[in-house]
Amino acid sequence: MFMLVNCSNCHTPLQLPPGAQSIRCAICRGVTLIADPRSLPPPGSSHQPYPPPSSSTASSPYNHAPPGAPPQVHGRKRALIVGVSYTNSRHELKGCLNDAKCMKYLLINRFKFPESSIVMLTEEETDPYKRPTKYNMRMAMYWLVQGCQPGDSLVFHYSGHGSQQRNYTGDEIDGYDETLCPVDFETQGMIVDDEINATIVKPLPRGARLHAIIDACHSGTVLDLPFLCRMDRYGKYIWEDHRPRSGMWKGTSGGEAISFSGCDDDQTSADTSALSRITSTGAMTYSFIQAIERGHGNTYGNILNAMRSTIRHTDSQIDGGVVTTLITMLLTGGSVGGGLRQEPQLSSNEPFDVYTKPFSL
Incomplete structure (x- = not known):
């Protein structure tokens, strides 16, 4: 059973084999150490890398933006x-x-x-x-x-x-x-x-x-x-x-x-x-x-x-x-x-x- 853990450097979700104490990211090549296996999701859990869509009062069923003014622009x-x-x-x-x-x-x-x-x-x-x-x-x-x-x-x-x-x-x-x-x-x-x-x-x-x-x-x-x-x-x-x-x-x-x-x-x-x-x-x-x-x-x-x-x-x-x-x-x-x-x-x-x-x- 594989579990997901975020890369400690670039935060990419990685598939962690059971019992592994470290994993290398395929994107940034950084090594993430698993210090406490008990902190990982239990086997069989439905951990997802992204949350489900939030509810919205917008008219479009495909616009799940939260209400209010947009956050500050980041620009990368x-x-x-x-x-x-x-x-x-x-x-x-x-x-x-x-x-x-x-x-x-x-x-x-x-x-x-x-x-x-x-x-x-x-x-x-x-x-x-x-x-x-x-x-x-x-x-x-x-x-x-x-x-x-x-x-x-x-x-x-x-x-x-x-x-x-x-x-x-x-x-x-x-x-x-x-x-x-x-x-x-x-x-x-x-x-x-x-x-x-x-x-x-x-x-x-x-x-x-x-x-x-x-x-x-x-x-x-x-x-x-x-x-x-x-x-x-x-x-x-x-x-x-x-x-x-x-x-x-x-x-x-x-x-x-x-x-x-x-x-x-x-x-x-x-x-x-x-x-x-x-x-x-x-x-x-x-x-x-x-x-x-x-x-x-x-x-x-x-x-x-x-x-x-x-x-x-x-x-x-x-x-x-x-x-x-x-x-x-x-x-x-x-x-x-x-x-x-x-x-x-x-x-x-x-x-x-x-x-x-x-x-x-």
Whole structure:
């Protein structure tokens, strides 16, 4: 029976084996000594790393912010960047490491994220705790939100394979959970959208913001956010209600969570050199960065339209990435007949006017 104990240095929840007197954190590498085992939760207890959502008098069922004025702004920036290449496997992707490096450069140079506040998980890392394994991804997601306070800006970027699996709880409109695939997913399993939501969405306090940028197949609702922006090719949109019929809580604890994803839940995403003409990239990551760099990053609606336009205008070239796309299809079961089509998506914990709400990280 494993129990949870917080790291004495960075406060990340750690799974403590029975009888252990110390444990090393996978994020900060600090060692936590267990001085008094009697202070730990008893076996079988339902100790949770986050408290349940508090009650609220707010009108929205997905806004659990406490009443009154918001607390004092804190203002830290923190990011988790994951690029999974699946090197030397039948699922290998060529552009994910480039995506991770480009996103780090963008956050540091355009949005002034301190380099020390960015955790990178890629197969290029020599530190075993910085490889994109399932365990490391889980611990890094805990780190991302740990100690989050009002005014904090968090970013989660993922470039790699995504997939789907049958949902049996009734909280998915299409009957499928969306998943992310760590480098060791074939032996350790995938990370399901329910876990991603519980780890980095639900704990967000009032005044904190999370932006997820997910470049993967089947990623439209991979954060399980309650509302999806359904936009047509002319820029007209409605917010589609994805709140589970079971009534399960999928919102935040008063904070703001917004996700840009590479495609709809039933689509696949390209890993190709057709866009940059120089090196392989994820089509979604490339189009997102291009939207920012070309001055379309003032509102969420402008970013989404610019991303879709970039991908739509290169559809005929994306067929150049058909070999990589075929590798992707081995995992997702999709089809490449007629060329790849993907439409980036926007989802949120609350609906908003996408053309007036300013975008900022």
